[in-house]
């Protein structure tokens with residue numbers, strides 16, 4: 001058995017038993033994710049313990065735009081004054097209840113940030129944006145350096161520059 005993060009394959013990956021404790025995130029991976037993938041509104045990556053096809057965790061990524069006025073001045077002052085700026089949305093991230101506390105959340109977050117950074121070398125993005133489902137999720141993201149948007153504290157951002165520095169430290 002070996003842990004693998006793979007693009008969701010609805011013919012192979014079993015999502016029917018996935019349960020993270022948040023109904024909307026469970027329904028999403030069971031019913032909506034493959035549609036979003038097909039319609040290209042999100043990419044969906046799942047963690048499995050290969051060859052077992054059960055989904056242990058998942059996250060989604062999409063292209064996104066942010067309005068410069070919602071950014072903190074300290075971050076915004078280094079950015080071009082365009083009204084809309086490019087970003088990468090980490091729309092959903094969830095770990096199955098039976099798997100919690102095994103650092104799978106961290107593993108998935110780091111993998112998502114690595115993919116966002118890599119993609120940004122081809123299509124620019126100045127930050128990863130996370131949408132938190134509740135206060136616990138906000139604390140989880142803050143732990144990894146995300147900052148809350150002042151106008152909407154359930155939305156958080158991590159500048160791509162910080163993500164690049166993080167991976168630079170990990171793989172100098």
Ligand SMILES: CC(C)(COP(=O)(O)OP(=O)(O)OC[C@H]1O[C@@H](n2cnc3c(N)ncnc32)[C@H](O)[C@@H]1OP(=O)(O)O)[C@@H](O)C(=O)NCCC(=O)NCCS
Pocket residue numbers: 020021022025091092093094095096099100101102103104105106107131132133134136137139140143
């Ligand atoms: C939040 C979630 C992704 C964390 O996954 P996990 O695999 O249990 O967490 P990990 O084992 O990777 O924990 C990594 C670190 O985050 C901390 N952490 C985990 N869940 C946390 C939470 N809800 N709030 C604050 N910190 C949290 C852990 O204590 C650990 O910290 P440490 O380095 O000090 O030990 C998972 O609990 C989950 O799926 N929750 C429901 C859905 C959700 O909230 N998704 C988030 C975005 S919408």
